[in-house]
Amino acid sequence: MSDEAKDETKGKAKDEAVAIPAQSDGTQEKAGGTATLTKGAAPGETLLKVTGLQKHFPIKKGLLQRQVGAVRAVDGIDFEVRSGETLGVVGESGCGKSTMGRLITRLLEPTAGKVEFQGKDITHLGVGGMRPLRRDVQMIFQDPYSSLNPRHTIGTIVSAPFKLQGVQPEGGVKKEVQRLLSVVGLNPEHYNRYPHEFSGGQRQRIGIARALALNPRLVVADEPVSALDVSIQAQVVNLLDDLQDELGLTYVIIAHDLSVVRHVSDRIAVMYLGKIMELADRDLLYKSPMHPYTKALMSAVPIPDPARRGAKSERILLKGDVPSPISPPSGCRFHTRCWKATQICTTTEPPLKELRPGQQVACHHPENFEDQAPQDVVLLTAAKEAAELVSEDALAESAATSAAVAAEVEAESPADTASDGGDEPAAEGADDGENAGDGAGNAEESDSGNAEESDSGSADGSDSGSADEEPPAKGK
């Protein structure tokens, strides 16, 4: 059904500059001829597998350049990229997403962990060992101005991969380059022009053509559209879309813009301080994010709709700045800014766990789901302060959905206690009495049973049930 829709829109989009539909016919003919456009691999099969990947940049100081610490840019992440899908990676600056991109394309040497491409361990391959792999893994860079050599013609730039790999494309290099240029929507006659003669969007297309030259399987794009104007962004996003459909590409798209990432991705990883906080199918992530950070991140995106101006009821403002990756917070890295953080969050790092099919989360107290550490109810002081910045509606809604999910889960399998009760939190007795309300409220809700209906009811319930002094919702 979605394919039909796609075809329809494609048909309508004929007048667009993205000349793909017109040119793609020729391309595909050729593809049939050379039969190399889509290499083997059934869609869905694991193409890239990353386990425990780490990259620490040492900080050296003094005359002797002793190592005094390390920037833990990427600090132990696991994920898979399946053939034919698009994995989006989002996060704020300094979260390690770009470093991650460079690690999986092996432009950087990992400190620890493992990168497997098509089942082959490529973690420590040298330059020579990587060479054949460079055909399969390509990268698109953010800045279309600095990533193209200004002294080379477009022809030279796009044909460089052939020379480096010693590949002689059928019909000659020039013809192939011109074909690539037309594939990305550029005029093939501009073969002999220089980068400065092109606009930003066109340069990004050149970068894409270069990446496609060797028919890669995996394309890692680091902020491919963030340097472009809005109207051009859409062109490039659509181009990437079309190329994926036609060539069966697999993408890892790294970006800070959540709307762009949602648009292009099938699955999305949310990174914070070198860790993956949540990794989920797109729709699950955007409809019911589980990690508080994901939720805050999404609520912060300004909505282009003046009617929702200052929609503070939906917005979760985070306090302060991202902590330094040199000495990230203990336990859960987000606990210093999280409004749900409790004692366990400061001591135990939550594992990235698949709580729902297609949704992995690393959180003790996830949103929209059953609490993973329900015994730990005493909010940290910092969390109470953070909660003051979170609107009451948002908190109430969050409490309601959590309660509903908890009820649902409990109803299905009452015996199931997913929580690890290992770490007994040193609960501050003084606050205990007040906070007991939280747990009690949830328990009450779960008794009421029907998850579907309890939505509005539970919102009220949590309001009244925890009305008096309950810190998270009624901070003031």
Add this chain to the structure above:
Amino acid sequence: MLAYLIRRLFAAAVMLVVIILVVFCIFFLVPKWAGVDIALNFVGKQADPAAVEGVREKLGLGDPVLVQAWEFFKGIFAGRTYAAGGDVTHCAAPCFGYSFKTEQSVWPVLTERFPVTLALALGAAVLWLIFGVAAGVLSALKRGTLWDRGAMVVALAGVSLPIYFTGLLSLAIFSYGLGWIDGEFVPLEDSFSGWIGGMILPWITLAFLYAAMYARITRATMLEILGEDYIRTARAKGLKEQVVISKHAMRSTLTPLLTMLGMDLGALMGGAILTETTFSLPGLGQKVLDAIKNHDLPFILGVVLITSLAVLIANLVVDILYAVIDPRVRLA
């Protein structure tokens, strides 16, 4: 800031030791490897073998390399004693040995000559800073105008014309032609006005060369800084343009100039050979020229060391000033 200072000082001291050792290697070991006998050089061409042998023993040239290095090193800081049989010569604290040519101790000659060179370099530096920076700033502010082009043509001339040309030209005009200036060097102790009279043309000549370079650098830096966002911010605050230039833009323009100044001043300490020769100033430069002609190794060595020290000190001062101007440097 204090930590930064200590680190810099420590680094400078280490550097000094390294320089001394490198200089030792060049001047004592290289001739040896090259098969040149230093002792023979010292004694003269028609020396009898016994005298050569005596000198060799006295200079310790037969000792192991490490012992020689240590003696050399010690001589600079603590003085050293040359002894061969009953012939004992004591060379006081900063001991650079004795000139091959005149058999004078090197250090007193250096100390006698150095002030002239120092005065030449510092005096010229003041001139070139004032005129070079002023010309550069004005050119930047009047970019593309006749003034700018004129100033840059003059600057180009200054950079490309050799000292002996501009020096002789100035001598010909002001001294021989117009007769305004005597042009003879007069020691400062004898007459202040005479000293000024003797130094003014060398100053101007040397400053002309450097002012031209500084003007070009200042202009380029200033133009770059004027395009910075924080200059626009300063204007947006409502600051007067003069203040924007003199306070906000100048402070940033100073940093690259400072680096240059440190290097240039240090290098000039070794003697502005061409200037001193052209104007017959009794500075280090002239003496160095003689020493090179005569293969007078100890003297060259003394000058090299004193120059290195000057460069080192100049760079230290620059580093400290740098930290004062740019707070970001203090962290590094």
Add this chain to the structure above:
Amino acid sequence: MTELSKSGAAVGEPTGTSPAPTAFLEVRDLKVHFPTDDGLVKSVDGLSFQLEKGKTLGIVGESGSGKSVTSLGIMGLHTAGQYGKRKARISGEIWLDGTELLSADPDHVRKLRGREMAMIFQDPLSALHPYYTIGQQIVEAYRIHHKVDKKTAKRRAVEMLDRVGIPQPDKRVDSYPHEFSGGMRQRAMIAMSLVNNPELLIADEPTTALDVTVQAQILDLIRDLQKEFGSAVIVITHDLGVVAELADDLLVMYGGRCVERGPAEKVFYEPRHPYTWGLLGSMPRLDRDQQERLIPVKGSPPSLINLPSGCAFNPRCPYADVPKDDVTRTVRPELTEVGSKHWAACHMSQEQRERIWTEEIAPKL
């Protein structure tokens, strides 16, 4: 005269000679041209708008649309930064609280800068002087316009830092910009621009260099401060989300001219210019269900030296052939009123545009 001005105001293109505007800020037929080796760059070419105190105007456009040059023009910074021969050529009128700025004594305008009108820039790291502490820079901004001693000024600086939400302001006042995080720097920048209680605040891409969570903080701050100080605010951005958060009125620029202008709701819900449609269609939106495809604007922004004749947008406009007689390629469309306080510059008839919007564009967004 008065008649002229009235009719001028009605079509949004004031005639240029009429005095005494009623609005707090009124820009009439502003043109800013820069001579270059390649030709005259017409960065802003005939722009008019009004803004009242307490209101926010959003100026939206892509790079090279003239939106930043407009703000520099209002601040009088287009010439202050120009040395030598290549000075910007500026014409038109800018009325700020009853004073015409372009014909006023430059020194008078300088005194207004920072006090009556202040500006927040895109990249706070490069917009703050790296060699001076945050405090020194705020104190300087305050003491230009207030004859107070340094101590009083510093107290004021601390107070402002506290107001914009910088923790421990009495300590941070002595920090250098590089010791601040990006969000803190932008807060400090805001503190500096508000230190003299300006009545007009121009924010040029105030959040573009910031992360999304920090952006949310800063947008909140700007909104709160405006409420508190009651100043007029101009927000310049390429991000429709940001203007939707802040702006009461919207002005869409293309090729140095205004193509559509009106209340934010009107421009968002009933846009009447194909370029505005293009902008709306280009953006993936979090508040809607997943779109299958974005609807981009084809081609690239025009060269400001050689604007397309007729409507500057015509080479990229999918509807360029709708009006008869090739008029889009020969006649430059003027702004015409398409609704209450809502203007657009397009050759298509109102009915055509209304039909295209409701039938073809809106359903796909």
